[in-house]
Amino acid sequence: MIHGPHLTLKASEDFPANDQGGPATPPFRFFRPNSDGDVSLTDKAALRLQARGLRSAFVADLDPMAHRLAFRALPTPLRVMLDDANTVALYVPKDDEAPALRLAEALVASGKRLCLPRVIDRIGTMDFRAWMPGDPLDEGRFGTRHPAEGAEALHPDAIIAPLIAFDAAMTRLGQGGGYYDRAFARYEQALRIGLAWSVQQMDDLPVDPWDLPLHAVLTERSFIESDREPAA
Numbered sequence: 001m002i003h004g005p006h007l008t009l010k011a012s013e014d015f016p017a018n019d020q021g022g023p024a025t026p027p028f029r030f031f032r033p034n035s036d037g038d039v040s041l042t043d044k045a046a047l048r049l050q051a052r053g054l055r056s057a058f059v060a061d062l063d064p065m066a067h068r069l070a071f072r073a074l075p076t077p078l079r080v081m082l083d084d085a086n087t088v089a090l091y092v093p094k095d096d097e098a099p100a101l102r103l104a105e106a107l108v109a110s111g112k113r114l115c116l117p118r119v120i121d122r123i124g125t126m127d128f129r130a131w132m133p134g135d136p137l138d139e140g141r142f143g144t145r146h147p148a149e150g151a152e153a154l155h156p157d158a159i160i161a162p163l164i165a166f167d168a169a170m171t172r173l174g175q176g177g178g179y180y181d182r183a184f185a186r187y188e189q190a191l192r193i194g195l196a197w198s199v200q201q202m203d204d205l206p207v208d209p210w211d212l213p214l215h216a217v218l219t220e221r222s223f224i225e226s227d228r229e230p231a232a
């Protein structure tokens with residue numbers, strides 16, 4: 001539907017190279033699998049394994065100062081994209097995921113209500129519960145954390161989502177539970193914004209029929225925006 005060659009990208013904001021004192025990292029490119037290869041790199045599970053390894057090596061190698069500074073600011077094009085969004089969903093990062101909660105203060109300062117996902121069951125259902133910096137978090141499934149019991153359920157206007165990998169067509173590869181796919185389908189008017197380390201960008205991820213493309217991805221180096229109308 002929305003995927004395809006018509007979906008071209010512009011780098012709306014490329015952060016100055018190495019402005020955070022971090023290592024210069026060339027964009028990673030996956031080798032396309034060849035037809036007689038014995039490892040299918042198009043297989044989502046194999047891609048997840050490799051992408052997790054890359055992400056973890058990248059984060060381990062990151063200069064501590066660069067890590068501390070990453071994702072601290074809300075870049076102007078993202079701020080503009082979020083102009084009409086009252087309620088923004090962040091996530092509590094685990095493992096080496098991009099540190100989404102660092103955006104919380106800036107979002108609150110620009111008048112947004114925040115919410116976080118709460119996993120409801122093991123078959124892919126989650127909802128979004130109100131949260132403010134400083135509010136307590138409960139332990140959830142899969143090592144995730146979510147707002148405490150009783151936090152108000154909110155309808156997000158923008159969903160800032162974790163990911164394992166993304167590509168130039170704004171395809172998102174997640175943990176494989178389908179939690180975000182379902183949330184994107186349920187809140188189909190909401191903006192879908194991926195948050196990732198730049199090393200998580202790959203060439204041509206496989207697309208399943210239920211995959212909805214992201215509207216933008218924010219990395220520690222750039223803000224990559226799809227050129228189609230947001231929340232169409």
Ligand SMILES: Nc1nc2c(c(=O)[nH]1)N(C=O)[C@@H](CNc1ccc(C(=O)N[C@@H](CCC(=O)O)C(=O)O)cc1)CN2
Nearest residue numbers: 091092093094117119126142144162174175177179180
């Ligand atoms: N930080 C964060 N929160 C999130 C997600 C996420 O990807 N990251 N989710 C995105 O969907 C939802 C939770 N779903 C998740 C599904 C699988 C795993 C995961 O790490 N799976 C491990 C096995 C863990 C286990 O079974 O205990 C794995 O696949 O190796 C994490 C979250 C909602 N909250």
Ligand SMILES: Nc1ncnc2c1ncn2[C@@H]1O[C@H](COP(=O)(O)OP(=O)(O)OP(=O)(O)O)[C@@H](O)[C@H]1O
Nearest residue numbers: 124173174175176177178179180181182185208210
């Ligand atoms: N809108 C939907 N409704 C019902 N099931 C869905 C929907 N979207 C995806 N699924 C199911 O979720 C499962 C996992 O999908 P996929 O491998 O694309 O997950 P993912 O996007 O990587 O994970 P996540 O969204 O949890 O980060 C698939 O079996 C798929 O059938």
